[in-house]
Amino acid sequence: MAIFNAADEYTRSGDQNFLFKQNADFFYLSGIDQEQSILLLFPDCPNPLYKEVLFLRQTNEHIAVWEGHKYTKEEARKASGIEAVYWLHDFEAILHSIIHYADHIYINTNENDRYLPGVPYRDLRFLEELRGKYPLHYYERAAPILRDLRVIKSEVEIELTQKACDITGDAFVRVLKFVKPGVAEYEIEAEISHEFLRQRATGHAYNPIIASGRNAIVLHYNDNNQICHDGDVILFDFAAEYGNYNADLSRSIPVNGRFTERQRKVYDAVLRVMRQSTAMLVAGTVWNDYHDEVGKIMTSELIGLGLLDRHAVEKQDPKAPLYKKYFMHGTSHHLGIDVHDYASRYKPFEVGNILTCEPGIYIPEENLGIRIENDILITEGGNRDLMANIPVEAKHVEDIMNSK
Known part of the structure; x- marks a missing residue:
């Protein structure tokens, strides 16, 4: 049996x-993009009703007034493809009726090696609850399985990522036509946010970097x-999120619309590194060899x-x-x-992977940082x-910035 929880809701204030x-x-x-939801997968369940079950928070008039529309069971079936949809208050009874027919319980934990949890998140708390109630089961890690599944993108995932990239590109061109000496970094961020919202992106993929x-x-x-x-x-360094899939873009542009000779040399050097690095992003490439x-x-x-x-x-x-004095981060x-x-990090790249390519050169003594990044x-x-299709050649960038 495998059990997956929706994310926690985090308090911002009061x-x-x-x-x-x-x-x-x-x-x-x-x-399903809704809080307080649980997915239960039990392919060998002796009761065929519970081989694949989605549990949702049951809405009511009060929730509808204060928080808006929540999934109906029929909407959830259509969105998920899961036929067995129950309200969350049924979860414990259904789980208890079938859990003793499973020896191994797969729990989803965050095993991203960049992440160190300071506070127990929902899946960890849930694991402790299960161990208290069912101590003799074998508890397993779902994360290694998901790691190999999620890295290979389906066609719909590629389409959503491409849409996020396209929206990001439109925002970049908008910025090229907006920037001039005297504008503030936050004004540029506002232009980006405007374009993202206008095209119905679900937000920024991450906190945008507007670093002059x-x-x-x-x-x-x-x-x-x-x-x-x-x-x-x-x-x-900014990008759109669309349908929960993310783009990731970096560009460097001259405030006045023209690179100096030195700025252009550094820019072209980074662009050459990016293009040669991109050529190595093929199936079979090994992570460490690539970065070397x-x-x-x-x-x-x-x-x-x-x-x-x-x-x-x-x-x-x-x-x-x-x-590494001048290029201290990873390339992809x-x-x-x-x-x-x-x-x-140790599995060769495969068909269906999407990776960034983002070399940079940072020269503190020249107050200059150049990074260029595309998604491959x-x-x-x-x-x-x-x-x-997003402008990257220095001359193309300059031409757009100086066009009427």
Whole structure:
């Protein structure tokens, strides 16, 4: 038996919650984007009624007035494809009637290696409750199974990601026509948010980074409260979420519409690294080997820019390569329902994977940070850039910024 819970609802203040964000695995399996829901899967259940069951919070007039419409059973059947839909108050009785016919109970826990829970989340609390009531069952991890399932994207998942990419591209072009010396980073963020809402994105995929000048050397800059000055470059890292699937875009543009000679050289170097890195995103590529090769490409570009000395590179400690002074983050991550999607770091890339490609060069002494990022789908014939239609060449960016 496997049991999956919807995500927790988190209190923001007093009587107010943060906007609800569904548990990615629960949404992947059920298509249900509603709080206080449970999915139970028991293929070998002796009672055929309970092989696949969805439990939902039962609505009433009070909930309808204060919170709005909730799924009816029929709507939930249509959205999920699950025929057996019950109200949540039936869960304990149904579970108790069948759990003794299962030896192994699979529980969904967050095993993303970037995540360290400080507070027990719903699945962990649920696991402790089950152990208290049914101590002699074997409790298993659902996460490794979902890790291998979710990383291979279906056609509908690719379509949703492509839509998120397209909306993101439209927002970027809008920004290109808006930016000029004297605008504030938050004004640019407002333009992006406007375009996302106008096209019915479900929100930002993550907190947008609008980092002008020296702010661009802060990798996760989120203040977005400074004025953009003539002569500076703005580093953008923003993207739309659509249908709970995410895009992930980075671009760097000149505030005044023209790169300086030095800015252009750094920009073109990053773009070359991105294109050579993208070519390696094919089925069979191994994560660590890929990043090692990207490091060699980046090292060559940094030498060309005068940022690294060739002789020093020849003597460097392989475990602490010198390029990391100017390019300190990874080049790629999996993308999907989570922006940093759950996937194995040790499994070769496969057909159906969607990965970002996002090299960058950050030069504190020049108050300059350049990052360029597109989203890449691995196919049978190589790969497909889902952001191929979004301006990326320096001249194209400049032309749009200077068009009437």
